[in-house]
Every structure is written in structure tokens, then in C-alpha cells.
Amino acid sequence: MKLWSLLTLTTCLLVLVAQSGCTGVKKTGEAKKDEKTAETKTDAAPPVDVSFLLSMDYNEARTLSATSMEFPPFYKVAADTIEVTKTNPDGTPRRLRAKGRVFIEMNYLEPAKALCQELLLSEDEVILRGKPVLQRGSSTVEGADDYTVFYMFGSKLRVIGMHRLVNPGQLMAGTDASGLPTLGAWTDSPNPLLPPLTESDVPAQVRAELQRAAEAEMLHQKTRAEFGPATTEPPPQAPTKNEEKPSDKKKAKS
Numbered sequence: 277m278k279l280w281s282l283l284t285l286t287t288c289l290l291v292l293v294a295q296s297g298c299t300g301v302k303k304t305g306e307a308k309k310d311e312k313t314a315e316t317k318t319d320a321a322p323p324v325d326v327s328f329l330l331s332m333d334y335n336e337a338r339t340l341s342a343t344s345m346e347f348p349p350f351y352k353v354a355a356d357t358i359e360v361t362k363t364n365p366d367g368t369p370r371r372l373r374a375k376g377r378v379f380i381e382m383n384y385l386e387p388a389k390a391l392c393q394e395l396l397l398s399e400d401e402v403i404l405r406g407k408p409v410l411q412r413g414s415s416t417v418e419g420a421d422d423y424t425v426f427y428m429f430g431s432k433l434r435v436i437g438m439h440r441l442v443n444p445g446q447l448m449a450g451t452d453a454s455g456l457p458t459l460g461a462w463t464d465s466p467n468p469l470l471p472p473l474t475e476s477d478v479p480a481q482v483r484a485e486l487q488r489a490a491e492a493e494m495l496h497q498k499t500r501a502e503f504g505p506a507t508t509e510p511p512p513q514a515p516t517k518n519e520e521k522p523s524d525k526k527k528a529k530s
Contacts, residue, residue: 330391330416349383354378354380356375361373375393387412390410392406393407401475403425404428417433420438423438427483429490434482
């Protein structure tokens with residue numbers, strides 16, 4: 277009996293030691309996991325100040341980008357990658373594609389700047405996709421998601437997808453713990469689930485409408501340059517007959 281009691285007591289002690297050891301290993305593993313999570317959060321990319329990015333010019337954007345290229349006469353592009361898909365006979369780019377942290381400067385009569393994740397650029401058309409942000413004059417338009425497309429034909433703009441008009445204080449795709457604005461177009465890579473950006477991402481009806489509007493505006497400007505601004509002359513007034521006034525009251529009564 278004494279031997280049996282001793283064996284039972286020894287077994288219980290071994291079970292208790294094993295349980296405490298497992299608990300200690302589990303807690304140690306959870307602590308290491310928490311440390312790795314904290315390190316990951318610490319190593320996360322710092323927030324990007326959108327107001328600073330939109331205040332940049334082309335030369336400043338070049339210093340932050342892996343590649344850059346001028347596309348005469350209006351465009352200057354800086355991005356992670358730029359691929360020229362068509363060229364003119366003199367070797368200048370006729371069509372290009374840019375990806376990853378794209379910055380484009382458009383030197384129209386009213387200059388404009390844009391940020392996006394993907395860009396398709398030709399002589400007349402600018403197509404932006406991937407949380408695009410466009411600033412022109414005092415107005416700024418921000419795309420809401422990766423699918424939003426900005427289409428520009430000349431200086432005409434049409435937005436396809438979710439977007440909003442914002443002021444400098446609202447220029448953000450989110451806010452981190454520090455409260456600084458962040459921008460997905462400059463912190464995320466292009467969405468790998470989306471097919472390559474092409475001209476077909478712009479509906480044919482939208483393209484036709486903007487082309488007609490741009491052609492009408494060009495014709496109007498050409499007409500003004502040749503003939504000057506239209507003037508409206510007041511219509512000629514019909515001559516009025518001078519009515520004879522009576523010389524005195526008696527003559528008037530008669």
C-alpha cells in the first residue's frame with residue numbers, strides 16, 4: 277500500500293510539472309509573437325504627406341522616383357517604372373505606360389499635377405488609375421479606390437468610378453495613429469488583381485464626348501484668333517415722329 281501511494285504521488289507530481297512547463301512555453305511563444313507584431317508595426321512605412329507631394333514640381337519628383345521622362349510638349353512623368361510603347365520617327369515618345377508611385381505634370385494653359393498607381397499617356401490622352409489624385413488650379417479630385425479611372429483629353433476631365441472633390445485638409449486615403457494624411461497611390465503597389473490598364477478602360481461614349489468638346493473648344497479659339505471676340509451691336513431704333521405740341525391751351529382744346 278505504501279509503495280502504491282508513493283507511485284501515485286510521483287505520477288501526480290510529474291503531471292503538474294508537465295502542465296506548468298507547457299503553460300510557460302505557451303506564454304513564451306505568445307510573448308515572442310507579440311514582439312514580432314510590434315516590430316512589424318514599427319517597421320511599417322511612415323505616412324505620406326499628400327499636400328507635400330502635390331506641391332512638388334517635376335524636378336523634385338525625379339529625386340523620389342526610380343525613373344523619369346519628358347513627353348513634349350505638355351507632359352513630364354516620374355514613376356517607379358516607365359515603358360515607352362510607341363515612338364515618333366524622331367525617337368520621341370508617342371505612347372508610354374508608367375507604374376508605381378506615378379507623378380505627372382501637365383503644362384497646359386492652366387497647369388495640373390496628378391498622382392496615381394498606373395498611367396497610360398499618349399499625345400492627346402491621359403488615363404490614370406489606382407486611387408488617382410488630380411490638382412488643377414484651386415480644385416482637387418481624389419479617386420476613392422483602385423478601380424477609379426481619370427480620363428483627360430487635352431484639358432477636359434472625366435472621372436469613371438467613385439471619387440470626391442476635396443480641399444487640402446482632406447487630401448487623404450486614410451489616417452494613421454499620428455494623424456498625418458496618407459495616400460494609397462504612393463504607399464501601395466498597383467492592384468495585382470486588375471488587368472493591365474488600356475484605352476478600353478474608358479467607355480467609347482466618354483471618349484467621343486470629350487473629343488467633340490475639345491474639338492469645339494479648339495475651333496472656338498481659332499475663330500477668336502482670326503476674327504477677334506464677337507461683339508454685339510444694339511439694334512437700330514426706328515425714327516420717331518416729332519409730335520406738334522399746341523402753343524396754348526385754347527389751341528389744344530380746339
